[in-house]
Amino acid sequence: MKVVHVTEIIDGKGLGALADSELELVEVHAAECADCAEALFAARFTQGLLRVHAETVTAEPPAFFETRVLATIREKYVERLPFWSFRRWWQASYGMVGAMVLIAAVLGMLTLFAPAANDQGDMSSYSLYSTEADVLNKRSARDLSREQLLEVIYSGKKDQGKR
Amino acid sequence: MRLADEYGTMSEIDLARQAAGGDESAFAEIVKRFSPRVFSYSARFFKRHSLVEEAAQEVFLKAYTQLANYEGRGSLEGWLTRITVTTCINILRSTKPQSELTVSELSDDESEWLEERLMNAASLDHQTHEDKLIAADLVWRVLETLPPDESFLIQMLEGEGATVKEVARMTGWSEAKIKTKAFRVRRRMRESIQKLLNAKDGRLRKG
Ligand SMILES: [Zn+2]
Numbered sequence: 001m002k003v004v005h006v007t008e009i010i011d012g013k014g015l016g017a018l019a020d021s022e023l024e025l026v027e028v029h030a031a032e033c034a035d036c037a038e039a040l041f042a043a044r045f046t047q048g049l050l051r052v053h054a055e056t057v058t059a060e061p062p063a064f065f066e067t068r069v070l071a072t073i074r075e076k077y078v079e080r081l082p083f084w085s086f087r088r089w090w091q092a093s094y095g096m097v098g099a100m101v102l103i104a105a106v107l108g109m110l111t112l113f114a115p116a117a118n119d120q121g122d123m124s125s126y127s128l129y130s131t132e133a134d135v136l137n138k139r140s141a142r143d144l145s146r147e148q149l150l151e152v153i154y155s156g157k158k159d160q161g162k163r
Numbered sequence: 164m165r166l167a168d169e170y171g172t173m174s175e176i177d178l179a180r181q182a183a184g185g186d187e188s189a190f191a192e193i194v195k196r197f198s199p200r201v202f203s204y205s206a207r208f209f210k211r212h213s214l215v216e217e218a219a220q221e222v223f224l225k226a227y228t229q230l231a232n233y234e235g236r237g238s239l240e241g242w243l244t245r246i247t248v249t250t251c252i253n254i255l256r257s258t259k260p261q262s263e264l265t266v267s268e269l270s271d272d273e274s275e276w277l278e279e280r281l282m283n284a285a286s287l288d289h290q291t292h293e294d295k296l297i298a299a300d301l302v303w304r305v306l307e308t309l310p311p312d313e314s315f316l317i318q319m320l321e322g323e324g325a326t327v328k329e330v331a332r333m334t335g336w337s338e339a340k341i342k343t344k345a346f347r348v349r350r351r352m353r354e355s356i357q358k359l360l361n362a363k364d365g366r367l368r369k370g
Contacts, residue, residue: 007350010349011350016324042356042357043349046321046352049298049356050318050321053299053302053306054318054323056299059203059206061199061202065195065219066191072220077228
């Protein structure tokens with residue numbers, strides 16, 4: 001008759017989880033089989049060792065562990081947030097919002113104090129400058145020779161055409 | 164600004180929500196509340212306390228970046244336990260397991276302790292605290308020869324007496340995977356101890 005060893009049962013579920021009938025089968029076989037008796041002894045010894053080990057394995061967090069974790073988080077994530085992080089952009093937007101408020105304030109002041117541009121006519125009088133103003137600014141037209149005057153007028157028209 | 168007491172009484176889901184929204188005090192409360200558990204699980208993977216602490220730090224950093232994914236399905240404690248197990252396994256995966264422990268590598272204390280247990284019919288009950296530490300050290304050395312996931316599994320199943328279902332909840336592994344791994348690691352661990360016992364027993368008989 002073929003001998004059926006019981007190491008599969010021993011290692012399969014763990015000794016603690018064996019049903020009474022399974023444990024009986026293991027013990028009856030181990031009484032007759034030296035190899036399985038050795039395996040059963042080693043399995044019980046291993047289980048005992050692991051229970052002792054479990055009793056001794058403890059670790060407590062040190063005092064203020066949460067403070068250390070937060071410090072690491074700030075160092076790692078908050079100050080070097082990824083490009084796509086919402087919080088990074090939120091933080092960066094503080095400066096931008098400030099600048100926008102300042103610009104809005106300056107524009108507001110200008111609207112209050114600058115003269116109002118009412119119609120197109122007024123605007124065209126401001127744009128008169130080009131040729132004539134160039135001449136008037138440079139020196140009096142009377143000081144220029146006819147050729148120089150034509151030259152200035154001509155080049156002014158050329159500039160206007162370019163615009 | 165909320166009072167510290169308010170965080171202490173806040174529910175897990177509220178804490179998680181606040182922390183995910185950038186409330187640092189809420190996250191500090193999460194660390195405070197759950198770090199004993201995270202340390203206790205990390206300690207199954209690392210013998211040195213400094214390594215346990217490093218791993219626990221890593222766990223909370225990961226939790227911080229993944230808080231938005233915690234949707235309150237299951238407890239925060241369970242969620243953090245799964246992060247702890249995965250993080251520790253990943254840390255250890257890059258280190259090669261130690262080669263099999265032989266009797267010649269045992270310390271004098273371990274050697275003496277084993278001999279005594281063998282002569283006293285291997286009784287592991289009623290041991291002194293010092294005896295327990297020697298035994299625990301011996302177990303560490305055998306556990307270090309195993310892959311980290313298997314080492315954790317056998318500690319939970321045999322050391323803590325956890326059920327397959329409980330381990331499945333802790334790790335997120337399927338019950339079928341746990342059963343297959345459990346069989347393999349029980350056999351490996353039992354055979355390692357058996358070899359040590361045989362070598363010792365042989366020497367005792369010869370001596
Ligand atoms: Zn047999």
